[in-house]
Amino acid sequence: MPTLRIHGYAFAVSSCFIIIVAASQTHPSEVNALIDIKRSLIDPTDNLRNWNSGDPCMAKWTGVSCSDTEEADGYFHVQELYLMNMNLSGSLAPQLGQLSQLKILSFLWNNLTGTIPKEIGNIASLELLLLSGNKLSGSLPDELGKLSNLNRLQVDENRLSGPIPESFANMVNVKHLHMNNNSFSGQLPSKLSNLSNLLHLLVDNNKLSGYLPSEFSMLETLRILQLDNNNFSGSGIPSTYANLTRLVKLSLRNCSLQGAIPDFSSIANLSYLDLSRNQFTGQIPTNKLAENMTTIDISNNQLNGSIPPTFIYPHLQKLSMENNLLSGSIPASMWQNVAANSTDKLTINLQNNSLLDVLGNLNPSANVILRLYGNPICNASNIESIGQYCAPDGDEDYEVAQNPTNPTTLCPIQNCQADYEYVPFSPVPCFCAAPLRIGYRLKSPSFAYFLPYINSFELYITESLKLDYYQLSIDDAWEEGHRITMRLKLFPSFNDPNHKFNASEVQRIIAIFASWKFPSNHFFGPYEFLNYTLLGPYASDSKSSKSSIDRGVLVAVLIAAAAFIIATSAIIILLLVIRRGKYQRMISKKTPGASIKLDSVKELTFRELALATNNFCSSTIVGHGGYGNVYRGTLSGGTVVAIKRAAKDSLQGQKEFLTEIALLSRIHHRNLVSLIGYCDEEEEQMLVYEFMPNGTxxxxxxxxxxxxxxxxxxxxxxxxxxxxxxxxxxxxxxxxxxxxxxxxxxxxxxxxxxxxxxxxxxGLSLLAPYEEGSGTKYLSTVxxxxxxxxxxxxxxxxxxxxxxxxxxxxxxxxxxxxxxxxxxxxxxxxxxxxxxxxxxxxxxxxxxxxxxxxxxxxxxxxxxxxxxxxxxxxxxxxxxxxxxxxxxxxxxxxxxxxxxxxxxxxxxxxxxxxxxxxxxxxxxxxxxxxxxxxxxxxxxxxxxx
CATH class of the missing domain: 1.10.510.10 (Transferase(Phosphotransferase) domain 1)
Structure with a gap:
């Protein structure tokens, strides 16, 4: 389908601006809608220009990109509209509803006012509706419930009010509902229990009342339920919530809840439980919660009885029971299993209860913070060193997490040129490169302290971005209202001759952040992409893009056709890939173990593939074609593959072969055979595909x-x-x-x-198509x-x-x-x-x-x-x-x-x-x-x- 993607982001470069264009082949109604949408916005920095200029394809990270393929009506259709963090004010135009093929609508982090147009509910194709971080007011339109293909709704951090519409129960494909930090009121609709795919429900910091719907126990896929800081009128937690067996985080802090705390021991994946600042009574349930608990906060309630001896959790970071009516002994087993190392940390806050003594030895390690102020135990003279745990402390214990000791402290001072930095953990010592800076926030993590999980978080980010582990550095991270904000630095590979990401890599990385394409990780919870910053060489790249676009708009209006620009862009990208592949190929010949990196495709050696096929034994041949034999092989990790080995008369030039691999590595579809790897050694060229056991x-x-x-x-x-x-x-x-x-x-x-x-x-023997003046796309070839x-x-x-x-x-x-x-x-x-x-x-x-x-x-x-x-x-x-x-x-x-x-x-x-x-x-x-x-x-x- 013809697609038109309109992208705009704020750069931290004062001279940079964004050109937004609509192709001349865009459907007329959508062109008019785009013009009306632009008129409704106030752009103080002149970021939006030439919206309807007629140039169909601009660089994705500075404007618009589109692909030109035939469609029954012969027009482009806008499918992605990103105008993020651009300091825009004004309002959202009702004409947004005329973008009938739109899949992504994002106005994140601007200053938009007014209401959300009900006409957005007419965009049946919409998958992401992202309006967080504005000043939108009024109520949520019932018509949004018609968005049956919606995957993610984010309207958090606005000024919205009124009830949450019951019609949202018709969003049958929605996985993420983020409506926190508004002024929504009234009852949580019980019909939301119909959302069988819902993963994250964040409605904290609103003015909701009524009761917690017992029907929510039917949300079998729910992983995060966060309803903090509402007023549920003295109701309790339905005992059926114990049936939410996939729940990772349950946070009901300061919700005016009463009654007893249910037994949640059946929720095997639960890591984070916050029921603090309510009016719960009765005793603490004695059954043990999940082994992977990191946070248990039941403070500021009216709980009585003793602390169960079952509070022994190997990963526990925070146990808060202060300001209750607890009595009896304190089980020392709660802290005795904490390892004494630099990242593990456990805070146990038992202040202001009626606890009398310690059951066991009072000898917590240095990584355990124990607070006992306001308990009778602090008056006991027979307990050695009790006084050090009895000083009054505040309620919260936030942290600023930073990376461990940086090995670049051993590098020469100021050896990098301006705007370049040492890559902290590069395999090449004191390697200088230009970082891409990302503002990032975890909206609902399932832990209390970040430091023990920094390494696993860095691995999650780099694997999602298809980068090596050393290419990420976290400048710092700090907690704000139980959310973690951080500044990420992404570095290019040490194999990169320019020591910076090229434009296509910047586009790819930003697109993954902005399109929520990270694989699900409910422990880290949903994230927010706050901004990204272009400094140093990236700033100069954006300026050159600006000037070239200024000249290109006029030229495009007069002489350019959409497919020509697409083909040109594709050739440029391929040439960059070839250049990079050639360089890395040269390096790999000089330095054993070095390899080129093209997306997820692996470079395999001839030896690996020979071992996989018993030295290309004839019994492993499963097919033959014009390219050569196809072998069935098993890689060292046990993966069964099909290895297409080029015959001597089928060998391509190295440039053509790498170009083909670069093309194949970007193609992913369930009905296309996936390319796993390749081998390019001297007189051998092989492509490695997933193996198809049922043949042809x-x-x-x-x-x-x-x-x-x-x-x-x-x-x-x-x-x-x-x-x-x-x-x-x-x-x-x-x-x-x-x-x-x-x-x-x-x-x-x-x-x-x-x-x-x-x-x-x-992917074999492909030629890039071009267009005649008639617009018919064809290949002229033998x-x-x-x-x-x-x-x-x-x-x-x-x-x-x-x-x-x-x-x-x-x-x-x-x-x-x-x-x-x-x-x-x-x-x-x-x-x-x-x-x-x-x-x-x-x-x-x-x-x-x-x-x-x-x-x-x-x-x-x-x-x-x-x-x-x-x-x-x-x-x-x-x-x-x-x-x-x-x-x-x-x-x-x-x-x-x-x-x-x-x-x-x-x-x-x-x-x-x-x-x-x-x-x-x-x-x-x-x-x-x-x-x-x-x-x-x-x-x-x-x-x-």
Whole structure:
């Protein structure tokens, strides 16, 4: 789908500004909407300029980027709108609702006022709605409840009021509801229990009243429930909350709750429990909580009785029981297991109770802070050294966490140039590089002190960003209201010759932070991306981007086409990757162990792959193609892989080979075979893919394996066809730049253990497409592909378009239906099926092993296949239409995984019973149908990922 991403961020560089543009091919209604949206904003720093200038594609981190692929209406559609931390004021325009394809709407950390427009509820495609950190007021519109695809709603830190709408229960896909730090009032809607995917519910610091809904115990996926600082009118915690077995954090601090504390010992993942500053009575539950508890705060209540001897937790950091009515003895076992090292820390606050003595020896290690002020034990003269624990202290114990001793203190002073710093833990001593600075905040961590978890947090961040561990340094971190704010420094690799991130890396890193693409880690909780700072070389990069954009807007308006700019951007990125790969390749030859790094793809040695295949034993060969042999291998970690080894006459130049890898490393889809690694050593070039245990679609069609015979039926064939089509749709519409496969055939569609279709060989011998003046995108090249699958138009004109891939896939569909080879005894499958259709004998060539099926489904599938195989590309459907039709057909199948059960209705047909029955054939004669007639009825939305 054509996409338009409008991105703007505030840089800490006074001379930098953002250009926001709307492509001239943007849908007219969206162009007008963007203009109205801009008019509603007040921009004191002139960050927004030339919104409707006509230049379709700008650098992603300084403006807008888009991909140009065909769509039925021929227009771009805005899918991402980021205007973050830009000091904007004004209001949100109702015209936002006209951006019908929008997936991400972010106005984080500005000064916007006014209300949230109800029209946003019309954007059915919206996945992220991010409005935190503004001055928005009024109530939440009921219409937002229509956002059934919403994953994350963040409206925290505004001035919103009124009730939380019950309609939010219709956000069936929402995982994160962040509504804290507002003035919401009234009852928490019990209907929110319908949100079966909800992970984090943060509604703390509001004015909610009423009771805690017992129905929330049905939120089986809930990990964090944070409702601090509300007024729940003296109600208690429903005992059924013990059924929230996946809960990691429960925080109900200062909520006017009464009654007894329920037994939460059944919640195996619980790490953080804060029930402080309420009115709980009764005794502390005696059953032990989860082993991984870090924080237990039940202070400032009216609890009585003794402290249970079960309060022994190896990871406990904070135990607060002060200001209660506790009596009896203090179990010394609470602190005796704390290790005496530099990062472990345990604070036990028992002040202002009625505790009399210590059960055991009073000998806590230096890492234990014990507070006993206000207890009778402090008056005991028979307990040695008791006085040191009886001094009055404050309520809170915040920390400032910093990294351990920095080895760069041993480096020469001021040896780095301005705006460059020593990389603290670089493998190369005293390595200087330019840091990218990130403002970051943990909104609801499940621990009391950060220092013991800094190492695991750094590992989590660097793995999520695909950086090495040494490339992250935490300047400092401090706690504010039970949230942790920090400044991160990200450093380029020590292999980088420029000692800084290039523009594409800056884009990639910021996009991960801003799009909430970090993998879930509920222990660290949800995070906030506050800002990022461009200083030193990054500031000069942004200035040069500014001047080039100033000149480029006019040029783009006059002469540039959208795809040309995309292609140019892609070439630049590839050249940068090639340059980096060449440099790192040179380093790897000089320095053993050095490797190039392209996203998640591993560089493997010839020795590793030889060991994986028993020295490329012939018994491990599982396939052969024009590129060379394909081997089944097992890597040292136990991963089974397919190794495609180039034959001597197939070796590419190093530049072309690395370019191909760079392209493949960015392509990820469940219906595409994943590239795991590569080997490029002198006379060897190998690509390492995930292994597909069920072979090729050709094997399935011919019934070579027992698995294929068992699951060879129409329903499974239809689902395989759908999977293959979705993989190719991704290549056509989501890959950047778009990719034409050029060799779609049944042997290039592989099947995993669940018979999920995965398209292979989509990266070999690719050429970047370009556009004619007419706007038709094609490849002009020597005819290449497999006979029988080749588009007739491509053969005659040498022009390959996306419709050429559609033709090849249509041939595959006919293979699934008939079992025939594309060419057999000089006869082509398309001609044979057309002849059978005209003569009314189509079922005579439908495979007898296809089982039973709804006749309407077969009609539609055969019509679709023949439409794909029309001689004229204009008469073929687009790949998007193909996927939509297949989705529609699969939805018609009876409720079964991969088979169709025969019943007595007229709607079911068994292929084995048809034979050449003329009466049955007459009911299913086929006419030729063009692609424009394919879509009928209500078509489900297709998301290519």
């Amino acid at each position: 679609l050709r094997d399935w069609i011919s019934g070579k394996s027992e698995e294929a015979k068992l699951r060879q039926n129409f329903g499974m064939g239809l689902k395989i066809a759908k999977g293959a089509a979705k993989g190719i749709l991704y290549l056509h519409t989501e890959a950047n730049p778009p990719i034409f496969h050029r060799d779609i055939k049944a042997s290039n569609i592989l099947l995993d253990s669940k018979l999920t279709a995965k398209v292979a060989d989509f 005819v290449k592909g497999t006979p029988g699958y080749l588009d007739p138009e491509y053969v005659s004109t040498h022009k390959f378009t996306h419709k050429s891939d559609v033709y090849s896939l249509g041939v595959v569909f006919l293979e699934i239906l008939t079992g025939m080879q594309p060419i057999s005894r000089g006869k082509h499958i398309v001609n044979e099926v057309n002849v059978a259709c005209r003569s009314g004998m189509i079922y005579s060539i439908i495979k007898s092993r296809m089982g039973s099926y709804p006749s309407d489904c077969l009609d539609k599938f055969l019509t679709l296949a023949l439409s794909c195989c029309q001689d004229s590309p204009e008469d073929r459907p687009s790949m998007l239409d193909v996927v939509r039709e297949l989705e529609d057909m699969v939805a018609m199948l009876p409720e079964s995984d991969d088979s169709i059960t025969l019943d007595n209705s007229d709607e079911m047909v068994s292929s084995s019973s048809l034979g050449s029955n003329a009466a049955r054939e007459d009911q299913h004669k086929y006419a030729f149908v063009s692609g424009s007639n394919l879509v009928s009825g209500v078509i489900p939305t297709v998301v290519p990922r």
